[in-house]
Amino acid sequence: MNGNLKLAIQKKGRLTDKSVELLKLCGLDFENYSERLFVTARNFPLDILFLRDDDIPEYVQDGVADVGIVGENVIYEKQTDTPVLEKLGFGRCSLLIAHPEGKELKTLSDINGKTIATTYPVILNDFLVKNNINAKVIELSGSVEIAPSLGVANLICDIVSTGNTLMLNKLKKSFKVFDSQAVLISAKDVSGNKKKNEILDSLLKRIRSVLNARRSKYLMMNIPKEALPRISEIIPSLKSPTVLPLADENSLAVHAVIPADRFWEIVDDLKSAGASGILLLPIENMIL
Ligand code: ATP
Ligand code: ZN
Numbered sequence: 001m002n003g004n005l006k007l008a009i010q011k012k013g014r015l016t017d018k019s020v021e022l023l024k025l026c027g028l029d030f031e032n033y034s035e036r037l038f039v040t041a042r043n044f045p046l047d048i049l050f051l052r053d054d055d056i057p058e059y060v061q062d063g064v065a066d067v068g069i070v071g072e073n074v075i076y077e078k079q080t081d082t083p084v085l086e087k088l089g090f091g092r093c094s095l096l097i098a099h100p101e102g103k104e105l106k107t108l109s110d111i112n113g114k115t116i117a118t119t120y121p122v123i124l125n126d127f128l129v130k131n132n133i134n135a136k137v138i139e140l141s142g143s144v145e146i147a148p149s150l151g152v153a154n155l156i157c158d159i160v161s162t163g164n165t166l167m168l169n170k171l172k173k174s175f176k177v178f179d180s181q182a183v184l185i186s187a188k189d190v191s192g193n194k195k196k197n198e199i200l201d202s203l204l205k206r207i208r209s210v211l212n213a214r215r216s217k218y219l220m221m222n223i224p225k226e227a228l229p230r231i232s233e234i235i236p237s238l239k240s241p242t243v244l245p246l247a248d249e250n251s252l253a254v255h256a257v258i259p260a261d262r263f264w265e266i267v268d269d270l271k272s273a274g275a276s277g278i279l280l281l282p283i284e285n286m287i288l
Contacts, residue, residue, distance in 0.1 A: 004045045005199040006038075008065035011050035015182050018090040019069045023048070025284070026206035045199050057082050057185065066190050067200065073159065073180040077122045082185040086207060089214065091182035095120055096160045098171040100148045105174045111135050111155065117147035118157035120178075127177045145169040213286040217260045220279040222251050227274040234269045236262050257283065 009019040023030070029042045038049045049065050056068040057080040071091055075082060097116065099105050114135045118124045121139040128135055138153050145165050147153040157177055160166060166173065184207065191197050223231050228243065231254055235241055241256035263280055270278060
């Protein structure tokens with residue numbers, strides 16, 4: 001018991017690299033993780049525990065770890081009492097119902113009376129109840145996509161991203177059941193421990209500033225002097241843009257922080273307003 005905050009992340013899987021990347025962007029310096037059960041950050045009072053993702057909600061709920069990074073799908077399925085502190089914007093995926101080719105489902109009610117194989121029985125049952133559907137759920141521990149061809153189930157409900165696995169098994173996507181992304185969860189009683197609570201606050205501030213920076217880009221361009229009012233109208237800036245004089249007296253340099261997803265919407269307007277030398281740069285950190 002060293003008083004450090006204990007954070008659980010997935011040991012080896014789809015969330016591992018992005019979780020480690022996020023922590024490194026938060027300025028945390030820690031050793032290569034591959035062979036260890038846990039590591040202690042060199043420059044922050046944090047122990048990082050490497051666990052199977054399915055175990056993370058319960059370990060956090062029981063206080064083995066104080067906080068954890070895990071998919072919303074896993075917390076929902078485990079029904080743990082572990083509040084979400086922040087959505088992290090990676091590990092996005094959807095839980096979908098899929099059917100064998102040639103056995104199309106036109107409406108949700110076509111699912112009535114069918115048998116559905118899944119590794120997510122809790123999420124699926126909730127969905128069926130909410131939609132008033134009477135279907136039989138069969139829980140499997142993996143490889144649900146082969147269930148229809150084995151005759152074990154009519155349909156499957158699984159996480160699908162590319163659809164390649166579905167295609168190989170002659171299955172097609174139909175209805176979406178659940179959207180998920182990675183989130184930071186905490187134990188309910190972390191707030192009871194003053195020191196850990198302070199460490200968590202400071203970690204959360206860093207995480208939020210990294211997420212803010214990801215959502216924003218730094219836009220730079222040169223414009224004719226007279227275009228400034230029009231350009232200022234086009235830029236969806238946090239504050240007013242920075243305007244700098246150039247050696248050429250008729251031109252100005254304009255810099256602004258913009259939401260990353262707006263760039264392609266405004267770039268043509270900027271050009272037709274006379275902007276040239278348009279540069280868009282990533283922002284590593286943004287303290288609001
Ligand atoms: P573990 O060995 O830790 O139990 P796993 O095989 O259960 O790993 P992964 O396939 O690594 O889990 O997925 C971990 C999480 O990543 C999922 O629970 C989900 O939240 C998320 N995820 C994002 N995209 C996908 C995808 N295309 N397929 C599966 N999971 C995805
Ligand atoms: Zn797992």
